[in-house]
Each structure stands twice: as C-alpha cells, then as structure tokens.
Amino acid sequence: MLSNKIQDAINAQINAEFWSAYLYLSMAMHFEAEGRKGIANWFNIQFKEEQAHAQIFMNYVNQRGGRVVLAPIAEVPASWTSPLDAFKATLEHERKVTALINNIYAIAEEEHDYATRDRLNWFVSEQVEEEETAKELIDKFTLIGNDGMGLYMLDQELAARVYNAPSILAE
Numbered sequence: 001m002l003s004n005k006i007q008d009a010i011n012a013q014i015n016a017e018f019w020s021a022y023l024y025l026s027m028a029m030h031f032e033a034e035g036r037k038g039i040a041n042w043f044n045i046q047f048k049e050e051q052a053h054a055q056i057f058m059n060y061v062n063q064r065g066g067r068v069v070l071a072p073i074a075e076v077p078a079s080w081t082s083p084l085d086a087f088k089a090t091l092e093h094e095r096k097v098t099a100l101i102n103n104i105y106a107i108a109e110e111e112h113d114y115a116t117r118d119r120l121n122w123f124v125s126e127q128v129e130e131e132e133t134a135k136e137l138i139d140k141f142t143l144i145g146n147d148g149m150g151l152y153m154l155d156q157e158l159a160a161r162v163y164n165a166p167s168i169l170a171e
C-alpha cells in the first residue's frame with residue numbers, strides 16, 4: 001500500500017509529466033507552423049515520451065493498490081523566438097522536473113518506501129538523459145547560429161528521430 005504522502009506526490013508528478021507533454025506538444029505545433037518539420041518531429045516524440053512517463057507512474061500507483069487522480073493541466077506557452085530559445089526552455093524545464101523527482105525520492109527515503117525508490121531510479125537515469133540531450137541540442141544550435149545549410153542539416157537530423165516506447169511500459 002502507498003502512503004497518502006507518497007500517493008499525493010506521485011499524483012502531482014503525473015500532472016507534471018502531462019504538463020511536460022503539453023509543453024512539448026505546444027513546441028511541436030509552434031515549429032510545425034514555422035515550417036521546421038524536423039524540430040516539430042523531435043518535440044512530437046518528446047510529447048509521446050512524457051505521456052509514457054505519466055503512464056509509468058499511473059501503472060505503478062495502480063500496481064500498489066493506490067488511486068490515480070487526474071488534475072487539470074495548466075496552460076503552456078505557445079511561442080518561442082527561435083529553436084535555441086525552445087531548447088533552452090526545454091533544459092530549464094527538465095532541470096525543474098529533475099528536482100521534482102529528487103523530492104519524491106527524498107520522501108520515499110523518509111518513509112522507508114523502497115519500492116517507490118526503486119521505481120524512481122528509472123526516472124533519475126531518464127532525467128540525466130533528458131538534460132544531456134537538451135544541452136547537446138543547445139550546443140548544436142549555438143554552433144550553427146544563422147547558417148542556413150547547418151540549420152537545414154540539423155533539421156534533417158531531428159526529422160530522423162523515431163519514438164520507442166520505454167521497455168519498462170511492457171513489464
């Protein structure tokens with residue numbers, strides 16, 4: 001059984017993951033409208049990944065005999081001044097998500113809830129990747145600057161990204 005404190009913290013995190021999904025979908029729609037198909041594809045996949053994160057938490061709450069409660073998803077920004085601006089916002093947001101995960105981790109330790117801590121380990125590693133990827137893309141867009149050919153090639157690279165559901169969802 002999950003304690004109320006852990007259940008509330010995970011339900012808040014489910015909402016945060018859906019907010020992340022909504023944020024990245026908004027970015028995908030922004031870049032779609034700007035004709036930047038590769039960037040739009042990258043954010044569309046990010047949108048799917050965030051929904052998968054929410055699903056992993058929902059599955060876990062159900063597995064532990066808890067109750068998932070879905071709260072309203074707050075409004076997200078609708079436009080960004082450049083791809084660099086969007087990837088900077090992505091890194092900043094992912095750093096906040098990392099802090100949220102660490103906070104639940106601390107609660108799980110306080111409560112000696114080792115099963116929750118174990119599940120959170122997946123998210124701890126995932127956040128390292130999320131921050132690393134956003135940082136790499138910031139570096140690439142910074143390096144390219146306004147070079148048209150560079151931007152075209154990077155757009156092609158981002159267009160090639162495909163979605164793979166996390167294997168943890170199949171467990």
Ligand code: MG
Pocket residue numbers: 017020049050053097
């Ligand atoms: Mg996430």
